[in-house]
Amino acid sequence: MYADNIQMKKSSLMENVIEVNKLTVSYVTDQGKVKALDDVYVTIKKGSVRGVIGESGCGKSTLAKSILQILPAAAEIESGEVLFHGVDLLRKSDNELRAIRGKAITLIPQDPFDSLNPVFTIETQMRDIVAPKLFPKRIVLNRSKVREKIRRLVINKLKQVQLPSPEKLLCRYPHELSGGQKQRILIAAALLLNPLLVVADEPTTSLDVTVEAQILELLKDLISEYKTSTLYITHNLDVASAICDYITVMYCGQIIESAPSDSFFTNPAHPYSRKLLECLPKPGRGFIDIPGRVPSLIVAPQGCRFHPRCERRLKECSKERPPQMNIGAGHWICCYNPDLN
């Protein structure tokens, strides 16, 4: 069923920064086991930006956390692998992972207001992210020299994210800064050590619209300048179209569509994707929404999870989950009745 995909994996081993294969992650809750990710496949080509789109609760955050391996204790990885340059992260030890996090794979978090520790200065927090990776043997011989080196590195990066007077910023505390400033600092932190992969978890969701625009502009510039491979998570399709090279759509823990950006936005094949694009408010049109509600993962529908709300549903949709189908030029879809116009 997934033969085509496996072939793709073998041939482009070196090209993919991240390959998530057949990943199933479930959470143990009071009401039973919930599959937050169900047989998920995601690949990110080197130097590209893959957007993951979906509504709240579709599993985007779980996906991000699985790559970073910071899943909570209640989470169980039932099957699958997360290949980072061919190496399975799921089998790595905590220490090995810690060396990767913050250096090779970094995070731009969603909430700039609570992601920075309120009782420590910016400099201290940056230093503790960077120091163990730059100086793993912890030789404390030249402490001031080391600090100076890290300081210069951080100031440099802060300049690149267009923060004025970065030297002064370093001794500030998070509560003295605005949301936009904090988000820029978080972006700088993510790019400090020239990571191989950046996981951006809805980085502009908490910001005001004008600030959001600035940050997006900044991100675009930085990504294209450093050609950083990026996993960009968002529920905002406009943002996705501006930044991403590839789009993956998730619904209820399942991947339902995956395509290059152009192909997706001109021709979204899955009914859900199409509806999503139609839902974007356009002046003079009035509000359109998708009938029904996102089902709770505990009582997820059988077969294709979207079928109860789908106008194009067929009999097969409620029985078995549709297999992946290639509809041309890297455009994949999981649907029995896609809209191919």
Next chain:
Amino acid sequence: MRIIRMVMARLFLLIPTLLGLVTIMFFLTYCLPADPVSVAAGPLATLEQKAKIRKLYGFDRPIYVQYIHYVKGIVLAGDFGQSLYTHRQISHDIIQRLPATLELSLCSLCMGALLGIVLGVYSAIHKNSIVDNLIRGITIAGISLASFWVAIELQLTFSSALDILPLVGRIDRDLESLRHITGFYLIDSILMLNFQALLSALSHLVLPGIALALVPLGTIARFARAGMIGVMERTYIQYERAMGVTQRLVIWKYALKNALVGTMAQIGLLFGYVLASTFVIEKIFRWPGIGAYALDSILFLDYKAVFAVSLWAGVVYSIGGLLGDIGLILIDPREVTE
């Protein structure tokens, strides 16, 4: 800068509070049944002897005159009067006994607090494990135990039965004649390079120290645990983990500092508790400190001394609260900006 302003303001506010305290004390002790003169004179005194005592200690003057005289004495000369019991200047008595109490209290408080923090953090990290339940049992026992009972049982076990620790006193009898520089035996013995004295002083500190440290340990451990559990859920801890900050730093630096914010308020109360406990504990261990003196003064109704020790208690209690607030400002930068 803000700290200095706060300290000044607090010390300033302390004055009316202490004044109010002395007023209440005066009212209590003079307007109520027990007659100070009879107590001072003893049951066998004749009327003449009582009259003499009354005149000597100024009990014959009207209350408000005594009151004003007393307050003036303190403010102008630091004179708290003379003790009915020791017949010495009370201020002299207190200053002489100060180092003993300070040494004991500070050691117990610090040990209890440090151990409490470690236990609390450990307990929080291994939440709901056997270790956690054990520590929680210890901490709740700590705040439920009567310190004077623990003191007695410690004496019974370690001094009488096992004979590995001294029963009473601050230092071995034959080492008592040491020259005192600061009055703190631990510091003095190190300065004099007298390690025998150091060992003796330390061994004498153990039992009373443990008795005093139980409540601080229990309280701080509970608050540290609660604080840590709350903090570990926060987004910034998740972020630090995601960016590969070492586990040791995440827990003992980044999480702990946040968790201690809630603990700071307790420090003031703990100061007050330790101070109050010294009253009985010092008596039990014959520790020559202000606590034993205070208890004796109260039981003997040595009025002037009671006022003096009450003021001392009030000041210490306030300083404790002040230190807690200072600690809060030092830890949490958000407190600084108005």
Next chain:
Amino acid sequence: MTTYKLLIRKFFQDRNGVIALIILSILFVAAIIPSSLAPHPDDFGATINPRERLEAPSPKHLCGTDHMGRDIFSRLIGGARVSLMLCGIATGSALLIGTLVGLIAGYYEGWIGLLLMRISDIFVSLPQIVMALVIVAALGAGIKNAILALAVTYWPFWSRVVYADVISIKKSPFIEAAKALGTGTTRIMFLHILPNIVPNIIIRSTIGMGGTILTAAVLSYVGLGAQPPISDWGLDLSSSRAYLPTAWWYALFPGLAIFLAVMAFNMAGDTLRDVLDPKLRRSRKET
């Protein structure tokens, strides 16, 4: 109706809470009918049995005998009544006075609030035990004065807690709504504000009982509380000192009794906090 059942069930799910409840029940029974529980009820007071003086624990005397030959186990049971009564009355009165003062001060604020709080502050400037010691010493030793001293030194704590709570609740929209509808002051205070403070008060008073028992024990220990020959845990501890280290049981069991009683109150308070607090938050959200 069902919320109370839920709360009670939740209480029983906590093992510590159940243990605490068992201990407290035993204490209450001992306080109410000590004579039926104790094997030697005559020993509550001033009996003298010189032949059975200072005997180690045995099947006849579970905790041994004291220097007057009295059965310590029975005296412990008698002591339960003294402790619970003494501390119950003291805590109860402190609670009533303090809550009233706090309500008034918090509701009216202004100069009355300031005055009341300043008075409270003076009493709180010393640790409770210190002031209690001075008061009882001045008034004369005895249970009645001990109760008075404990109540007088405890109420300011309550007034401050209630004051803070009232101030924060006053800002709630539903209080403003009640005022806008013209509800009378007393009604607002007692029917609207008070019910919201109650859970906090219940939790703190449980833990407060534990603290009061400890303070009362100190008073008795230094001779200012219950006087001989009354059965009182602190008093027995103090009497035991002359006969140590030989009569080790004499000091051990009264102290153990104090410990168990205080611990039970503390554990119960903890469980109550777990049960009431999250429920409180949830129900506030729902309304």
